[in-house]
């Protein structure tokens with residue numbers, strides 16, 4: 258049973274949960290689409306697009322609203338400012354919707370939600386924006402590039418400034434543009450159940466278009482489906498949703514038939530499932546019962562029987578596995594600045610302090626889990642961020658403090674177009690927009706025979 262809210266009201270409530278509350282955009286969107294799975298496809302598509310677009314662009318939208326409003330956005334009632342945001346998004350980015358329809362719907366919604374007294378304010382602001390769109394003055398690129406990036410690509414200025422210290426200005430702009438684009442959905446074929454060709458045919462029978470990914474033969478970029486989890490091929494575990502960057506972790510780990518793998522931060526299990534295709538046994542761990550439940554759910558769907566799961570805090574040494582793992586996967590919690598295209602509220606919720614704490618946590622976990630690697634085994638460290646302090650700086654720090662590990666050339670595991678000086682030196686930094694993947698970091702560190710750890 259679903260309620261009778263129209264699509265705009267549904268989006269308004271989603272925005273209140275995410276922008277004003279502490280919920281995460283991807284979780285709220287998934288739950289909403291599940292809840293309204295009986296609604297027509299075009300309504301569900303409208304909800305997704307309007308919600309994602311408004312969240313992704315809301316710094317830009319607030320800047321536009323404030324060009325014309327006498328009241329600063331932060332002083333407006335939460336419901337009113339989010340109604341203005343979602344309506345301004347339609348006016349600026351959804352040009353098939355007539356401005357009059359946007360204004361009328363917003364007025365009706367303000368009244369319906371008990372703000373009849375402010376419906377005139379909503380109407381006046383929206384009609385002004387619609388009429389004077391072309392008069393909007395955006396910041397001057399040459400005066401303060403960080404501020405310009407912040408307003409144009411809706412990212413807090415401290416993040417833009419931080420990235421500008423680490424990358425060339427044009428690379429930062431490319432990454433920020435990519436993070437606003439609609440993300441392709443990439444899947445990995447479960448080669449235990451079907452070949453990539455068979456999967457492609459079965460998907461096509463379900464009306465889904467699957468295009469080969471340039472980096473991996475088992476990866477497809479899929480289009481033309483409505484509810485992915487409703488597909489027969491999904492329910493039968495013939496594929497898993499995973500970005501190609503994450504799949505490269507599995508490739509760079511290079512598991513062999515008799516390998517014992519420990520994945521210390523494994524939920525929801527993407528990398529563990531991938532490695533289990535080749536390894537003898539994977540021990541997949543995460544912090545809570547809930548998270549481990551997600552891994553178990555995926556193991557069942559994919560039909561794998563060589564993964565065992567365990568609730569375990571990666572900061573705490575597990576004496577049972579010290580010196581036993583051929584491969585340790587440390588795909589650690591990170592700032593997520595490489596996946597802004599999917600988790601589009603991370604940029605607003607992350608603070609500078611949290612980012613510093615993440616570096617400390619990553620080092621704390623690496624210090625512990627490197628002890629599970631057996632002599633001659635490998636530690637794979639990865640993150641889904643482009644922040645150098647969490648990536649190459651952490652790798653350098655680790656090697657300085659663990660002289661019994663050395664970085665290893667990873668070219669043999671990668672398609673030729675990804676070979677570079679850094680991959681010869683043991684690591685790969687992917688940048689969204691520059692590469693056809695999320696922003697992602699992976700390094701391969703071999704434990705030399707003599708053990709000092």
Ligand SMILES: C[S@@+](CC[C@H](N)C(=O)[O-])C[C@H]1O[C@@H](n2cnc3c(N)ncnc32)[C@H](O)[C@@H]1O
Pocket residue numbers: 503521522523524525526527528529542543544545548569570571572588589590591
């Ligand atoms: C980047 S995600 C892992 C994604 C996963 N490797 C995959 O491919 O599906 C990081 C994970 O670390 C877990 N985590 C955070 N702190 C942890 C800790 N102290 N011990 C174990 N897991 C932790 C989080 O619950 C989260 O699931």
